[in-house]
Amino acid sequence: MGNEHNKEKHPLMATSSEGLKEDNGSEIQEQETFYLQRAFEEMEKEISLPSEEIFERICNRIVIEEQERPVKENVKKTQGPCTRLFEWLRGLFSSPGLAWGLCGAQAIVFVFAFLVLNSGKPSFETMTYGQNSGHNQVFNVIFKKNVKFGDVVSFLQKHHMKIINGPLGKDLFVIEIEKEKDLERIKKSGILEFMGQAY
Amino acid sequence: MAELEALIDRIALNDREAFAQLYNVTNRRVYFYILGLVKDETVAQDILAETFVEVWKGASRFEGRSKALTWIIGIARNLALKFFKKRKRFENIDDHHELRNGNSEEFAERFADIEDLKAGLEKLSWKHREILHLAFYEGFTYEEISKMLSIPVNTVKTRVFHARKALRQLLDNDKD
Incomplete structure (x- = not known):
């Protein structure tokens, strides 16, 4: 059977052939396509049609759907804001x-x-961190930048002071000082850049 | 085919007569497609009914970007896939027995025996049968099938190729 004949007999052939040419333009494939269409056609003819009941079932479903729809819409309308x-x-x-x-x-x-x-936490903690006795004076202090570590330690020991918090922010330490200590003397020790009451 | 689109437009306006017409024109085609997938008349009839209920409900959403029949078959397909999911009967095309044996030479003469060909089509996996049905019976283009099945055009081509190959092998094995 020629291709032209196939196309006349099966209009769908033209569409399918287009696709086939992309894959393989062989005549064999076109013949196969023709037979495939025939086989499908015959298979479709052989099936028993769905019963009338199916359409009735569909119509009943639609009626039910339509009855439910206004109810749902009304419910929406009666709802408060x-x-x-x-x-x-x-x-x-x-x-x-x-x-x-x-x-x-x-x-x-x-x-x-x-x-x-985490950024608010001190980068290191002193041994006396958090050891606030509660009955002494508490001050915020900033040590001078050029002061050595050893000088700070001996200064604290000399005046019986301890660091209970810090360093915070710009190298601020919170120290506890005994009540009876001479604050003016501590301020003028030359080690501190700043000293102020902590609350 | 433009008539089908016109019918859907009327259905969108709740035209029952148009719906009955659409059903009469397309039900055999759609039912045949579904039956080819699920291979069970009762299930196919249930899916057919569901499909047309969805057509009624969704007619207003049909924008005419695809053919009406493509749209309806697409709905039927989704419902059939839901059925497969429920029954967990998904088949993997790659490990299907059809491809294991036989050679892949051209056997156009095998196709000439329509009864054998029909038997072969019945034995194909649903995915292979579906792709042949859509491409060669419904006459959908690769582009249309690609949209309907949500797969790339190249995958459609590959699947068509494998389906034909599988069919040839089945026919060849049956002759032997």
Whole structure:
């Protein structure tokens, strides 16, 4: 059977052939296509048609759907603004995209908070960190930049002072000083750049 | 075929007569397609009914970007796939027995025996039968099939190639 004859007999052949030419333009394939169409046609003719009941079933389903639809619409209309807002929010938050977005935002907030909190912590702690007796005077101090570590230690020991917090911010330390100590003398020791009451 | 699109437009306006017409014109075609996939008359009839209920409900959403029959068959296909999911009967085309044996030479003469060919088509996996049905019986272009099955055009071509090869092998094995 020639291709022209096939195309006349089966208009679909033209469409299928276009595709086939992209793959392989062989005549054999075109013949196969023709036989395939015939086989499908015969198979379709051989099937027993769905019963009339099916269409009735479909129509009944449609009637039910239509009866339910106005009820749903009426329910929506009678809802108050709060209920509608709640419904809207529920719809919004049930969206997977938004849920993942919120998860991401939360993760960012946690990471940010962690970094901020950690940045406030002193980079090191003294041995006396947190040992506030509660009955002595407490002062914020900043040591002069050129002061050596050893000088600071002997200064603290000499005046029976201890660092109870710090360094905070710009190298600020919180020290505890016995009540009876001469504050003016400590201030003028030449070691401190700043000294002020801590509250 | 433009008549079908016109019928859908009327259905979108709740025209029952148009719906009955559409059903009468297309039900055999759609039913044949579904039956080819599910191989069970009762299930195919259920899916057919569901399909036309969806057509009624979704007619207003039909924008005419595809042919009406493509749209209806697409709905039927989705419902058939849901059925497969429920029954967990998904088949993997790659490890289907059809491809294991035989050679892939051209056997156009095998196709000439229509009864054998029909038997072969019945034995094909649903994916292979479906692609041959859509490409060679419904006459959909590769582009249309690609959209309907949500797969790339090249995959459609490959699947057609494998389906034909599998069919040839089946026919060849049956002759032996």
